[in-house]
Amino acid sequence: MVVPPWLSVPPPGYGGVEQTVAGLVDALVDRGQAVTVFGAGEHHGTGASFVSTVPTLQYDRLGESLPELAHLARVDDLIGPADFDVVHDHTTIGPLLAGRRAVPTVATVHGNPVGEYGTVLGYTDHGVGLVAISHAQRRLNPRLPWVGTVHNALDLPGIPHKSAPAAEGPVLWLARFSPDKGPDIAIRAARAAGLPLVLAGKCNEPAERRYYHEVIRPLLDDDVTLVLDADRRAALRLLVEARCLIMPIQWEEPFGMVMLEAMATGTPVVALHRGAVPELVRPGVTGLVCERADELPGALRAAIDLDPAACVAHVAERFSTARMAAGYEEVYRRFITAPAVPGGAREPARVAVR
Template sequence: MHVTICYLSKRPVPPPLYGGGQRAMYWLGKALIELGHKVTLIAQPGSHIPGAELRPWPKPHGSDYGWMRLIPDSTDILHLRSVPLVPMPKPYVLTIGGNGEPGQQFPPNTIFLSRSHAALHGSTHFVYNGIDPAEYRCESERGDYAVFLAKASWDVKNLPGAIEVCRRAGVELYVIGSRNWPFGLQRRLPVIRGVRYLGMLGQAEKIPLLARARCLVFPVRWHEPFGIAVVEALASGCYVAATPYGALPELVTVETGVLSRRASDLADAVRHPERFDPSACVRRVTEGGFTHIDMARRYLRYYEQVLCHGELENNGQLPQTAAGFDANKLLEWHCGKS
């Protein structure tokens, strides 16, 4: 099958620093090629997927659909990451990475990132993001620090909550996803009350830190569509201390972490790494359906459904964000002592 992945954004595929969606599409293309399929990538100049043809398009998604001229005639199916506003010249699927606005409708061939993400948008179609576990390491000797891995400036990611959890636990917190200063000056700062701000890191710097970290602290306060940082941490042998929102109960088991709305519960988990086996965390990824190959095989089943039937079955209704749903409303979080 010839799959053309179109990712129109300001960042290349894969991104040099932040960008979980771009990285997921990189892993998808890589896996499709490993499974014997042909992949063309339409994305920012400088993008690359090993074995794929790049057809560069420098403009982010907008009203200019000139990129459609780049679609190879031999394409069987397009894989899009933004809602098309004009008819597509080829059959397509659309992956939605975020949460929609109240009442927002999506095309019938929309695929979400988790069971809970799909349900919030009136759908049953989802594919978990998968990572290439060969890119990650799990060290037997773990460091005495926890990691926060998310866009720190976004309130729903709850960096203050992660700091509170680690201060209660008496464990240093490494923040990956804070603002980068000129010349990397943020990395020269001393530890500030138990918190080390590392800025945005690429894979080469992030992977060694995850490989030795005690755990990931991920107290999000929104309906997390997936949580690729969680899977990256598990693949590195880190257990997870997080809130039970969105997809997180689908990712984190009792063997691989603790889910709670209470800072005190998460601090207790951070304080006791002996409760968790790093190898069980790695197996959660490799045996639990969260590898890039798992992701590609699920998408292939959806591609085949679209090619055979024209569109995905949605019981006669388009996927639609639940009425009254506010993606950015901060969900419950308890910082009290108990």
């Protein structure tokens, strides 16, 4: 299991990829698989073996290409067919380089496969199989060598949840400060609904800080409580206390782990109909999905009528880490037994999507 060199697994705060990988690794170990995680730093919190390619996490160099390239080069020096049956890569540029490995590689695409990222993925060797995290993501670039679709998942034990709707709780927006995440729309929607808003944002990268100061800060007033860079424990507490989570996304969100986290705490989701939202939220049961921003205020008020227990049950049934692990096991089996094609590449396996 190859993870990016930026954060630990699991991460202490923001880090959807690392949180997902941690749950997947532990579920695979629970199912009897021998898993080795290749990452950075000295610490991890999974049941797998851990190999570090560099002593310190590279988060302060996030956005540079060389740290990830060096990490992947070291990984390639350390793996071989005598030790591993399959490599599962979660890095950004790993799929472009993995075709030269002697061990079959599947790579999960965690971002939107369009633009420059789509160009990189378009040159993926057909000996590397790409896995989508939602059907919506896969539809954005159907020509890529996809070998399966497996939804992300959440490890429910240890996540607190409410037993009754938080009628006096605020609306919660929990994301990174970016126009794609619509914090400005969240402020206007909560204000129009006459409800208090907690704006809990990741704001530690230059682009995030610039967007916050230039666009969001002028919109703040007494009806908005600001929380910057909350760690995971604080984020879960905010979710439990909220009447609902608002997701006014302005892009084709490939998944959205925060929606699972909200529903796992019993908090319904109010979201715009974009990206993977329809695959995660069950309208009228675990949340309300709006076509337009002007529908959000009414949905924020109505969300209080949704049952927290139904939200928790939905995540347990549809998005458990055991289900995710079973999906990936199927991808691994189909892919490593797929017939070879001329030139040493592997024919992309036809894997049933989940």
